[in-house]
Amino acid sequence: MRYYVSRMPKDRRRSRGQGRFACDNCDRRYHQMKNLRRHMINECGKQPTHQCTFCPYRATYKSYLQVHMMKHARSGFTPRTASVRQQRSS
Ligand SMILES: [Zn+2]
Numbered sequence: 001m002r003y004y005v006s007r008m009p010k011d012r013r014r015s016r017g018q019g020r021f022a023c024d025n026c027d028r029r030y031h032q033m034k035n036l037r038r039h040m041i042n043e044c045g046k047q048p049t050h051q052c053t054f055c056p057y058r059a060t061y062k063s064y065l066q067v068h069m070m071k072h073a074r075s076g077f078t079p080r081t082a083s084v085r086q087q088r089s090s
Pocket residue numbers: 023024025026027028039040044045
């Protein structure tokens with residue numbers, strides 16, 4: 001049995017764009033340990049519960065969904081299935 005994990009190797013080569021802290025369960029990477037922890041506690045392995053009403057997108061956080069919905073609003077996305085018609089008597 002070998003346990004040589006006491007000392008962190010000095011790895012100066014930092015790959016750009018990818019965090020050093022990788023999740024064990026998925027492919028997510030984070031630059032900061034706290035973000036990885038937050039991911040593992042709150043996100044990883046959990047089903048995103050906030051369903052977009054316009055598309056199959058689901059968000060883990062409600063704030064994420066709100067950002068996503070903004071994209072719909074900006075792109076002028078008109079929902080086909082949702083019968084959200086604003087009645088305007090112009
Ligand atoms: Zn993960």
